[in-house]
Amino acid sequence: MLSAICMVGAIICAGLWNARRSLPYNEAGRYFDPVTATVFHEQSVAVFGAIAIALAALAIASVIAIRRF
Known part of the structure; x- marks a missing residue:
């Protein structure tokens, strides 16, 4: 169950x-979406990538731990 939850989180992140890495950020590292009136920051791209990798690693580790015991 934990591995499935972690994989869903990893897929979402x-x-x-993937959606935010190619946005046209300005020199301040911000992108304004006029449709939703939302500002996206360029630093969030690295954070979402790191969280996705960490959750995928946790899911893999939990599958390995379940199969060992």
Whole structure:
């Protein structure tokens, strides 16, 4: 169960990373979406990528731990 929850979280974060990595950020590292009136920061791209990798690693580790015991 833990591995499935972690993989869902990893997939969501990876999708956010993929969607935001190619946005045209300005020199201040911000992107304004006029449709939703939302400001996205360039630093969030690295955070979403790191969270996706960490959750995927945790899911893999939990699967390995379950199979050992």
